Amino acid sequence: MKVLVTGAGGQLGRELLRTAPHAVEAVGLSAGELDITDAAAVEATIAEHRPAVVVNAAAYTAVDRAETERERAWAVNADGAGHLAEAVARHGARLAHVSTDFVFSGELGRAWSPQAPTSPVGEYGASKAAGEARVRSALGEEALIVRTAWVYAAHGHNFATTMLRLMTERERLTVVEDQIGTPTWARGLAEVLWSAVEAGLTGTHHWTDAGVASWYDFAVAIRDEGAARGLVPAGVEVAPIPGAAWPTPARRPPQGVLDKTSLREAVGVESVHWRAQLAAMLDEYRDARNR
Numbered sequence: 467m468k469v470l471v472t473g474a475g476g477q478l479g480r481e482l483l484r485t486a487p488h489a490v491e492a493v494g495l496s497a498g499e500l501d502i503t504d505a506a507a508v509e510a511t512i513a514e515h516r517p518a519v520v521v522n523a524a525a526y527t528a529v530d531r532a533e534t535e536r537e538r539a540w541a542v543n544a545d546g547a548g549h550l551a552e553a554v555a556r557h558g559a560r561l562a563h564v565s566t567d568f569v570f571s572g573e574l575g576r577a578w579s580p581q582a583p584t585s586p587v588g589e590y591g592a593s594k595a596a597g598e599a600r601v602r603s604a605l606g607e608e609a610l611i612v613r614t615a616w617v618y619a620a621h622g623h624n625f626a627t628t629m630l631r632l633m634t635e636r637e638r639l640t641v642v643e644d645q646i647g648t649p650t651w652a653r654g655l656a657e658v659l660w661s662a663v664e665a666g667l668t669g670t671h672h673w674t675d676a677g678v679a680s681w682y683d684f685a686v687a688i689r690d691e692g693a694a695r696g697l698v699p700a701g702v703e704v705a706p707i708p709g710a711a712w713p714t715p716a717r718r719p720p721q722g723v724l725d726k727t728s729l730r731e732a733v734g735v736e737s738v739h740w741r742a743q744l745a746a747m748l749d750e751y752r753d754a755r756n757r
């Protein structure tokens with residue numbers, strides 16, 4: 467089965483290529499190789515490769531910058547997703563599209579169901595919700611849409627790598643404690659996406675690692691697990707602050723916990739607790755540094 471992976475240089479794209487199953491011929495296309503905002507290039511690429519499936523891991527993910535770069539965010543997250551879905555429909559292929567908890571407002575007191583109406587509070591979330599709509603409009607329920615949250619990897623810019631850097635530079639950090647979600651290792655997400663693609667799953671589903679955390683909890687775990695591996699000093703102080711004390715250009719959903727039941731039942735995979743995944747990622751991070 468030939469599968470094109472867009473956004474192949476990103477956190478998820480790299481992990482998808484690293485974890486591709488034996489039965490899959492995965493072809494990764496970075497932003498430089500395929501700009502999904504270019505409809506003609508998308509069409510030509512799919513006509514040339516004739517993939518059975520396209521996994522769209524390309525996205526504009528700069529949540530705060532999206533407030534001022536609205537056009538760029540929408541071009542990638544809404545139009546780009548639409549170009550891919552329309553080309554996939556024309557060529558009779560399938561699309562697995564990745565989306566985000568930011569399509570929700572985060573004000574619900576329980577985990578978000580995949581069927582809950584979207585209610586984004588910022589441009590990034592709005593552009594991703596529009597991308598989902600474009601995908602559904604081209605492919606209907608034949609498309610696979612998987613929403614995830616708080617993605618990190620040993621590479622790329624993410625909360626974990628930023629914390630590891632700051633903890634070597636500063637003696638004290640303050641981190642928001644009243645935004646709740648689930649840190650999700652890109653590796654585990656990639657593996658579940660492959661299971662879903664191989665199973666031919668369609669519809670809208672959610673996937674994150676297991677458990678919940680605040681950004682503060684996540685930072686404390688990064689400090690403790692990082693210190694245990696000699697990556698950061700054990701004495702770095704991590705202090706909790708309310709989100710109101712850390713104003714950002716984009717509003718963020720205060721509660722982004724996603725209900726993973728449908729994907730878990732469909733592919734028969736249990737999610738792993740986020741802290742165990744963090745430990746596995748940090749083992750890899752340490753080993754890469756020591757190589």
Ligand SMILES: NC(=O)c1ccc[n+]([C@@H]2O[C@H](COP(=O)([O-])OP(=O)(O)OC[C@H]3O[C@@H](n4cnc5c(N)ncnc54)[C@H](OP(=O)(O)O)[C@@H]3O)[C@@H](O)[C@H]2O)c1
Pocket residue numbers: 472473474475476477478479496497498500501502503522523524525526527542546564565566567594613614615616617618622
């Ligand atoms: N990161 C998170 O916390 C998070 C949370 C929830 C959902 N998600 C979703 O998960 C998916 C994967 O995100 P990620 O964490 O892997 O993000 P990422 O590391 O920012 O990767 C996104 C990739 O897309 C590429 N890209 C940007 N514009 C493009 C374009 N016009 N054409 C082709 N490629 C383009 C980027 O290339 P450049 O770097 O060269 O621009 C980058 O390599 C996205 O759908 C995202 O919305 C992410």
